[in-house]
Amino acid sequence: MTTLLAPDTSTAGREPQDVRRTPRRVRIGGADPELVTHLVSAAAGALGLTWLVFERLVPMTGVIGFWLCWYAAFLALFACISATTLDRVGVTDRLVGALVTTAGIIMVACLAGIVVFTFVRGREALSHLNFYTQTTAYIGPEAPLNQGGIVAAMVGTLEQVAISVVLSVPLAIATAVYLSEVRGRLARLVRTVVEAMSAVPTIVAGLFIYSMLILKFGQERSGFAASLALCISMIPVVCTTAEVVLRLVPNGLREASLALGTTQWQTVRRVVLPTARPGLVTAVLLGVARVIGETSPVLLVAGSTNELNADPMHGPMLSLPLFAFTQMKMPLDTAIARAFGSCVVLLVVVVVLFGLARILGGRPPGHTSPRKQRRLAAARARRTERESSR
Amino acid sequence: MTNTLTEARPPAVRRTLTYRPTAQDQSFVAAARSAAVSTLIIMGLIGIFLLIGAWPALHSQGFHFLTRTDWLPETGTFGIASLLWGTILVGLIALAVAVPVGFGAALFISEYAPRSLKRSLVSLVDLMAAVPSIVYAMWALFFLQAHLLTIAQWLSVHFGSVLPFLRVDTPDSPSSYTSSAFIAGIAVGVVVLPTITSIMREVFAQAPIGEREGAIALGATRWGMIRAVVIPFGRAGIVGAVMLGLGRALGETIVVYAIISPAFGLTTRPLQSGTNTIASHIASRYSESNGLALSGLLGAGLVLFLFTLVINTLAGVVVSRSRSGAATEI
Numbered sequence: 001m002t003t004l005l006a007p008d009t010s011t012a013g014r015e016p017q018d019v020r021r022t023p024r025r026v027r028i029g030g031a032d033p034e035l036v037t038h039l040v041s042a043a044a045g046a047l048g049l050t051w052l053v054f055e056r057l058v059p060m061t062g063v064i065g066f067w068l069c070w071y072a073a074f075l076a077l078f079a080c081i082s083a084t085t086l087d088r089v090g091v092t093d094r095l096v097g098a099l100v101t102t103a104g105i106i107m108v109a110c111l112a113g114i115v116v117f118t119f120v121r122g123r124e125a126l127s128h129l130n131f132y133t134q135t136t137a138y139i140g141p142e143a144p145l146n147q148g149g150i151v152a153a154m155v156g157t158l159e160q161v162a163i164s165v166v167l168s169v170p171l172a173i174a175t176a177v178y179l180s181e182v183r184g185r186l187a188r189l190v191r192t193v194v195e196a197m198s199a200v201p202t203i204v205a206g207l208f209i210y211s212m213l214i215l216k217f218g219q220e221r222s223g224f225a226a227s228l229a230l231c232i233s234m235i236p237v238v239c240t241t242a243e244v245v246l247r248l249v250p251n252g253l254r255e256a257s258l259a260l261g262t263t264q265w266q267t268v269r270r271v272v273l274p275t276a277r278p279g280l281v282t283a284v285l286l287g288v289a290r291v292i293g294e295t296s297p298v299l300l301v302a303g304s305t306n307e308l309n310a311d312p313m314h315g316p317m318l319s320l321p322l323f324a325f326t327q328m329k330m331p332l333d334t335a336i337a338r339a340f341g342s343c344v345v346l347l348v349v350v351v352v353l354f355g356l357a358r359i360l361g362g363r364p365p366g367h368t369s370p371r372k373q374r375r376l377a378a379a380r381a382r383r384t385e386r387e388s389s390r
Numbered sequence: 391m392t393n394t395l396t397e398a399r400p401p402a403v404r405r406t407l408t409y410r411p412t413a414q415d416q417s418f419v420a421a422a423r424s425a426a427v428s429t430l431i432i433m434g435l436i437g438i439f440l441l442i443g444a445w446p447a448l449h450s451q452g453f454h455f456l457t458r459t460d461w462l463p464e465t466g467t468f469g470i471a472s473l474l475w476g477t478i479l480v481g482l483i484a485l486a487v488a489v490p491v492g493f494g495a496a497l498f499i500s501e502y503a504p505r506s507l508k509r510s511l512v513s514l515v516d517l518m519a520a521v522p523s524i525v526y527a528m529w530a531l532f533f534l535q536a537h538l539l540t541i542a543q544w545l546s547v548h549f550g551s552v553l554p555f556l557r558v559d560t561p562d563s564p565s566s567y568t569s570s571a572f573i574a575g576i577a578v579g580v581v582v583l584p585t586i587t588s589i590m591r592e593v594f595a596q597a598p599i600g601e602r603e604g605a606i607a608l609g610a611t612r613w614g615m616i617r618a619v620v621i622p623f624g625r626a627g628i629v630g631a632v633m634l635g636l637g638r639a640l641g642e643t644i645v646v647y648a649i650i651s652p653a654f655g656l657t658t659r660p661l662q663s664g665t666n667t668i669a670s671h672i673a674s675r676y677s678e679s680n681g682l683a684l685s686g687l688l689g690a691g692l693v694l695f696l697f698t699l700v701i702n703t704l705a706g707v708v709v710s711r712s713r714s715g716a717a718t719e720i
Contacts, residue, residue, distance in 0.1 A: 062540055062544075064541060065540070065544065089611055089614065092613060093611035093612055097612065097613070099494060100497045100498045100501075100502055102494065103490070103492075103494020103495045103497075103498055104494065104495045104499065104503065104511070106491055106495070107491065107492075107495040107514075107515070107584075107587065108511070110518070110580055110583065111514060113533070114521065114525060117529055117533050118525055118528065121528075121532065171425050171429065172429075174421065174422050174425030174426075175422075175425045175429050177425075178422035178425060181422070184423060184426075186426060186430075190429060190430060193429065194429060195702065195703075196699055196702055197429065197432075197433055199634070199638070199698050199701075199702035200436065200699075201640070201641025201642075201669055201694055201695070202641065202643065203641065203643045203672050203673060203694075204691050205436070207440065207672065207688060208435070208436045208439055208691075210676075211439045211443035212435070215684075232432070235429060235432070263414055264411070264418060265415050265417075268418070286520070289520045292522070293521070293522020293523065294523075295522070295523060295524045295527075296643040296669070296673060300672075300673075300676055324524045324528070325527075328524075328527070328531070328648065336532070346524070347525055350520050350521065351517065354517050
């Protein structure tokens with residue numbers, strides 16, 4: 001907040017030596033004390049007013065209603081208090097600032113609420129060790145939480161995600177290379193289609209695999225079919241992120257490489273891809289984080305089972321989101337606790353993947369880590385040693 | 391002396407530069423191109439296989455597939471009118487929640503937040519977009535619904551007499567407010583909130599610094615600067631973000647499926663229990679359907695696919711107009 005002091009007009013008629021006083025310090029940055037005072041007094045006043053209305057005047061109840069009324073009263077009081085020192089434009093500015101900050105707080109509160117709620121409800125299931133080592137194959141949904149677990153779902157998720165990474169990452173990165181390096185006539189069309197693909201509803205991806213693999217080619221429901229359905233969601237995520245990353249590789253590097261007489265393939269292989277490597281890893285991690293929690297495509301094509309099935313090609317296969325979904329539908333406390341437990345596992349995996357992606361993606365392209373610098377320095381030292389001994 | 395010099399100079403012939411790619415380069419370009427083409431093919435296959443699967447249903451119902459409201463494949467009459475209406479209703483309610491909050495949050499992150507907070511807020515929005523929809527579904531079912539019931543009841547009791555679309559059949563019983571389009575819409579709104587916020591923030595951050603400083607130097611307040619510079623520059627991006635959010639909201643399956651209780655009919659009362667969307671209808675009926683019923687589900691999926699495709703292509707065109715595609719130069 002910048003506070004500039006207006007020149008004191010009351011001293012206009014005095015002697016010149018009086019006018020030239022030492023100017024007071026101009027504050028730049030930091031919280032405006034006047035704004036803070038106004039905010040605090042408006043909040044306190046609104047609290048008192050709402051309490052009066054709720055508790056004394058009108059017999060109303062409800063926590064949400066109370067805070068909604070408080071917020072409305074706060075906005076009104078804040079506008080009135082601000083009007084004592086500011087004009088209409090200033091009051092509007094402050095009101096908009098308050099509204100916008102509220103939107104930011106709502107957003108953060110939603111995320112925090114979701115994470116905390118899931119952890120609190122999932123704690124009960126997670127505290128049993130068997131939750132990570134057993135399956136729910138031969139027990140009913142009403143069995144206590146010290147029996148049964150999610151190991152089948154974890155194995156299924158791991159295999160399905162691994163298969164879809166193997167299938168979709170090369171295709172997606174090759175497409176990104178086409179879009180940013182080859183830049184043929186098709187590039188515009190392909191970019192539009194990839195963007196459209198990222199918007200294909202996941203249930204439609206599941207329906208497509210169902211219609212093609214199971215109805216047309218007569219395959220059974222399996223983990224492999226589920227990974228194919230996940231590929232549809234994964235390709236556009238990896239491709240768009242990878243294209244952005246490849247575009248960030250400085251053109252000077254490409255030109256320098258080509259000026260040394262390399263072919264285009266050598267430039268891509270030796271210069272562009274290594275420079276963009278951390279970003280490409282980020283792209284893959286973001287893709288995995290996206291598909292690991294997909295429920296609807298898996299729901300249609302993976303079939304339903306409670307047993308551990310490690311063979312992705314044959315027989316139905318469980319996965320973490322599917323397990324959470326089937327348990328959630330049962331009106332039993334133990335089943336719901338298991339569902340929340342598997343949701344916590346999913347959330348933790350997503351957050352870890354996301355954190356890794358942030359750490360890697362935060363580096364600028366071409367950045368060499370201290371470890372890599374040491375390795376390069378050691379290689380250089382070895383080379384000079386060899387040449388001098390010759 | 392001068393004669394020999396001029397003769398030594400070769401005649402000025404225009405050099406033609408030809409690019410002869412090596413065999414390695416040719417195969418590299420071919421491989422990259424075939425990868426790009428195969429993504430095109432996958433997209434085409436989705437449409438083709440949905441159409442093949444849906445053909446019996448579309449053929450037997452004809453145009454009534456789009457206009458009939460009930461779903462009775464056993465008697466041979468089914469249509470997606472009520473599903474389509476429910477999908478749009480839930481999508482619009484979601485936008486009504488997500489657009490104002492997302493707009494505010496995007497402005498907060500790009501204009502109001504202290505610089506130290508900005509980076510972590512951007513990460514938080516991205517993380518929120520990556521939270522699996524099953525987690526949203528469970529949160530909405532076991533937490534959000536209970537709190538929204540009181541709001542829905544309050545709205546209906548106090549404003550139902552004035553606004554007919556807020557009425558429900560039995561306003562006194564809380565059970566007539568559960569599993570409604572209103573609750574599902576708000577839950578979906580939370581799901582699409584990070585999508586809308588992150589696109590809008592990206593667009594706001596691109597508003598040119600010179601114009602911003604110009605507005606501030608002319609004495610504009612922060613909101614004055616935003617209104618005069620940031621919003622006009624980001625208008626296309628705002629429209630695009632809303633459309634992309636709508637595209638995601640229409641396709642949301644698990645959250646809607648977890649909350650609503652299926653009902654057929656063109657409901658005009660979003661607070662009343664019971665509605666249906668295409669995606670949740672597919673998820674709830676796929677296991678018990680075969681033959682014509684399954685074909686009908688594929689037809690519904692095809693309609694959803696085309697619907698979101700059109701919306702997102704339009705949004706993509708709008709957003710890409712406001713985004714620069716220049717490469718980094720050194």
